[in-house]
Amino acid sequence: MTSPILPTYARAEVVFETGEGVWLVARDGKRYLDLGSGIAVNALGHAHPRLVAALTAQAEKLWHVSNLFQIPQAEQLAQRLVDASFADMVFFTNSGAEALEASIKMARKYHAVSGHPERFRIITFEGAFHGRTLATIAAGGQAKHLEGFGPKVEGFDQVPFGDWQALAAAITPETGAILIEPVQGEGGIRSVSPNDMRLLRRIADDNGLLLILDEVQSGVGRTGKLFAHEWSGIKPDIIAIAKGIGGGFPLGACLATREAAKGMTLGTHGTTFGGNPLATAVGNAVLDEILAPGFLDGVQAKAGLLRQRLAQLKDTYPDVIEDVRGEGLMLGLKLKVQNTDFVKTALAHQLVVIAASDNVVRLLPALTISEAEISEAFVRLNDVAATLSAQK
Numbered sequence: 001m002t003s004p005i006l007p008t009y010a011r012a013e014v015v016f017e018t019g020e021g022v023w024l025v026a027r028d029g030k031r032y033l034d035l036g037s038g039i040a041v042n043a044l045g046h047a048h049p050r051l052v053a054a055l056t057a058q059a060e061k062l063w064h065v066s067n068l069f070q071i072p073q074a075e076q077l078a079q080r081l082v083d084a085s086f087a088d089m090v091f092f093t094n095s096g097a098e099a100l101e102a103s104i105k106m107a108r109k110y111h112a113v114s115g116h117p118e119r120f121r122i123i124t125f126e127g128a129f130h131g132r133t134l135a136t137i138a139a140g141g142q143a144k145h146l147e148g149f150g151p152k153v154e155g156f157d158q159v160p161f162g163d164w165q166a167l168a169a170a171i172t173p174e175t176g177a178i179l180i181e182p183v184q185g186e187g188g189i190r191s192v193s194p195n196d197m198r199l200l201r202r203i204a205d206d207n208g209l210l211l212i213l214d215e216v217q218s219g220v221g222r223t224g225k226l227f228a229h230e231w232s233g234i235k236p237d238i239i240a241i242a243k244g245i246g247g248g249f250p251l252g253a254c255l256a257t258r259e260a261a262k263g264m265t266l267g268t269h270g271t272t273f274g275g276n277p278l279a280t281a282v283g284n285a286v287l288d289e290i291l292a293p294g295f296l297d298g299v300q301a302k303a304g305l306l307r308q309r310l311a312q313l314k315d316t317y318p319d320v321i322e323d324v325r326g327e328g329l330m331l332g333l334k335l336k337v338q339n340t341d342f343v344k345t346a347l348a349h350q351l352v353v354i355a356a357s358d359n360v361v362r363l364l365p366a367l368t369i370s371e372a373e374i375s376e377a378f379v380r381l382n383d384v385a386a387t388l389s390a391q392k
């Protein structure tokens with residue numbers, strides 16, 4: 001197959017034409033149960049009526065005006081994010097990597113305007129994924145993402161995930177921040193426990209560091225709270241979000257306390273598309289659902305059910321599944337077979353799951369998945385595990 005698109009992805013042969021909730025319909029008419037949600041993006045499933053209505057209503061009025069003008073939809077979305085979180089200030093972007101770039105620049109600027117421009121270094125963690133821009137590949141620190149792209153952006157010091165002593169030892173007078181995912185996504189669904197999150201907050205406070213959380217994948221209801229860090233009770237200084245907040249429309253944001261954001265004054269940062277009327281109209285509709293009374297409780301209940309089913313699956317197929325991990329509806333199966341084989345076999349059973357590092361497959365269903373659909377997912381996962389078990 002020849003395609004003019006850069007071959008940077010190994011794409012499955014399937015073409016999806018329509019979607020409805022957790023279901024995707026391929027060109028050949030086959031229906032697939034989607035436990036991937038476009039990598040945690042379709043938080044409310046496909047073609048959610050509220051999102052379709054918000055998008056089309058805004059599309060008929062005004063798509064884009066630039067950030068040289070007032071954008072009430074963006075003001076409203078920012079205010080709602082502030083009201084529902086630790087944050088005082090918001091900067092909108094189109095993607096997760098850009099939300100991280102804004103967060104990194106903000107942390108550096110904070111120290112610069114505090115009289116410490118030398119404190120530009122940021123400690124990150126092995127297995128991290130923060131995006132594919134030059135700064136975020138340096139933050140992620142993965143050789144396969146950095147190789148051949150010239151000098152690595154200076155200022156990122158990586159320590160092993162979960163090794164808080166190594167973290168403490170890595171702090172120097174040039175360190176300005178700690179950047180971590182509350183639950184590593186690409187890294188294989190590895191969680192920072194609430195206790196460890198509190199420890200990180202303490203280490204940051206004791207050393208005058210900003211705590212930046214990458215909630216691009218874990219945020220917007222994915223773990224059963226609006227943001228994953230809420231499980232620990234701590235307040236970060238800066239977080240990056242994206243993926244779920246647009247429900248499929250490209251939208252991200254950097255959220256910060258007023259103090260952390262104090263250096264980001266007129267002209268210090270910008271974006272052409274970020275926070276435009278179309279994107280933020282959809283973002284508001286996403287929050288209408290996720291912040292509705294009972295919605296996140298429902299996510300927690302469904303997560304409990306799915307988790308229970310997955311534990312059952314592991315007990316039935318210990319030769320296929322080594323471990324079940326994750327929080328809420330951000331779950332991972334650590335496998336004893338190749339995760340890429342699992343993904344392919346799942347697709348053959350009309351089930352979409354997503355591979356991650358550490359030989360894990362991720363289950364990131366729409367937060368709107370029903371109990372019946374969870375049961376159907378369990379049936380298909382059983383078939384996949386049985387097939388792989390028989391092949392061993």
Ligand SMILES: *Cc1c(COP(=O)(O)O)cnc(C)c1O
Binds near residue numbers: 100
């Ligand atoms: C997806 C992801 C990113 C990058 O987001 P893009 O929208 O692809 O730029 C950053 N951090 C985490 C944790 C992610 O899951």
